[in-house]
Amino acid sequence: MVVLVALGSFVMTLVGGWAAHHVTDRRHLVLGFAGGLMLGVVGLDLLPEAVEGAGRKVWGVPAALLLFVAGFLTAHVVERLLALRRAAHGAKNPEQVPQVGIGAAAAMVGHSVADGIAIGASFQVGEAIGFTVALAVISHDFADGFNTYTLTRATGNARRKAFAMLGADAVAPVAGAASTLLFTIPGEALACYLGFFGGVLLYIAAAEILPEASHSHPARSTLLCTVAGVALMWLVIGFAGE
Template sequence: MAVLVALGSFVMTLVGGWAALRVVDRRHLVLGFAGGLMLGVVGFDLLPEAMEGAGQRLHGVPVALLLFVGGFLVAHVVERLLALRQSEHGAHEPGHVPQAGLGAGAAMVGHSFADGVAIGASFQVDAAMGTAVAIAVIAHDFADGFNTYTVTSAYGNDRRKALAMLFADALAPVAGAASTLLVTIPEDVLACYLGFFGGVLLYIAAAEILPEASHRHPARSTLLCTVAGAALMWLVIGTAVH
């Protein structure tokens, strides 16, 4: 049952990627909207789930927040190292580090796999909980597909690589749900992963996507797209929860 439900995530992810592909001539608006979606996913979905599932403290600070900051720092260090390596090979144009784009896309795939695991694990509890979690996951998989294609191509990767990462992201929830047929993942482990990934995603949005969106097109429309993306995730996640 969990695998069949996860097929909805597969379809919704591809729809999101298709939407990003169709508006390539409005790249600054796409990046602005994607940045807002990422901020919304982190603030309204990933971080609250991580805090709820991994609320224990370490030296006075919730473990989920420690992992959140750790994810941000790891993303920053990796991106800087890749940029330095790229500059040593003669590529000096900022924002075009293809390896960083592939790494960011791979992080999105990992998140989608965790979404599938969450669907499967919730169905192990009962059908009602599984259905509720599946609705929440499918509801924001449009954003996942949109962001995966956008963030992969934004760093200078060609269309073929961006589409390959999109299909990997679409398949990941199905694979994650299928994996729960063989093993049960502890809730606190999933919560820790969500906290870490939230930090990674926040770095991508705040340090890369949004500055790139506004650098060449500092227009009100870009800002409005960012606000709209965050507001949309608030409405989607709020509706799914209730």
Template sequence: MAVFVALGAFLMTLAGGWTAQHVTDRRHLVLGLAGGLMLGVVGMDLLPEALAAAGTEVHGVPAALLLFVAGFLLAHGVERLLAARRSAHGADEHERTPEVGLTAAAAMVAHSAMDGVAIGAAFQIGEGMGVAVALAVIAHDFADGFNTFTLTTLYGNARRRAVAMLFADAVAPVVGAASTLLVTIPQPVLGGYLGLFGGALLYLAAAEILPEAHHRHTAGPTLLCTIGGAAFIWLVVGIAE
């Protein structure tokens, strides 16, 4: 049952990626929307789930928040190291690095796999719980597909790579749900991963996606798209609750 329901997430992810591909003439609006979606996913979905799953404290601070900060710094450090390497080889330090886009997209795929695990684990508790979690995952997987394609192409990767990462992101929830038929991931481990991933995603939204969205474009419409993206995630989370 869990695997069958996860097919809905597969289709919704592809729908999000298809949408991102067909609005290239309004790229700055796409990026503004993606930034808002990412901000909403981090603040209203990933962090609350991470804190609930990994609630233990380390020296007075929840472990999930420590990993959130670590994820932010890790993303920043990786980008700076890649930029320094490009600079050492005579390339522009601020030129987009394809590896960053692929790494970010791979993190989205891993997150989608965890979504599938969440669906499978919920169905182990009960069918009602499984359906509720599945609806929440399916609703926000549109944003996941949208962001996966956008992140991959933003950093200069070819369209075929972006499509490949999008397909991997779509398949991941199905694989994650199927894996729960064999193993169960401890909640603290799952919570820690969500915190780490949330920090990295926030860095990409704040330091890369949104600055690029406002580069050489009127701020008003792009800002509205960003607010709309965050509000959409708020709506999805509210309905899921």
């Protein structure tokens, strides 16, 4: 079941890469909706589940919330380091920096492996939270595929390399999800991991997906898609809890 669900990430990543190759004008609506789904999953499902599962506190603060903040900061630090690396190379040659493009795409592949592990770990908690986390991951994999292809091509790499990195990014979440079939994470550790992953997911939504959705098309339709994404997750979580 876990691997079959993760195949949705495989397909959506390839769709994102295909969109980047053909440059579609409706991508902002998909990204706005994906950002809303991710926000809904984090605020309405992951955080409550994590806080409940990792009940102990560290210096007066629930451990899951500390890890949530740590996940957000980790994603921010990684993103800033990549930006500094691109700027450093760009100072020498702003147009063609193939190594930076490959490095950034490789980081996207590593992130996608973690996405797959999150899907598998969530299914260890229960099918309901597993499907909601999978829905959030699959929705933002469109942006992952788009960015992996774009980063590789925009820095001077051949189309063949861009498609190779896109393929690796598509396979990565399936491999990550499959790896969780080999081990079982203890309940409290699982809740803490979900808290950390929630922080990472929120950063991706707030700092990357939603700004990118509104950058070229600051339209009301994009905002409505984001609200619709949150509302859909609320409905999905509500039905799952019945």
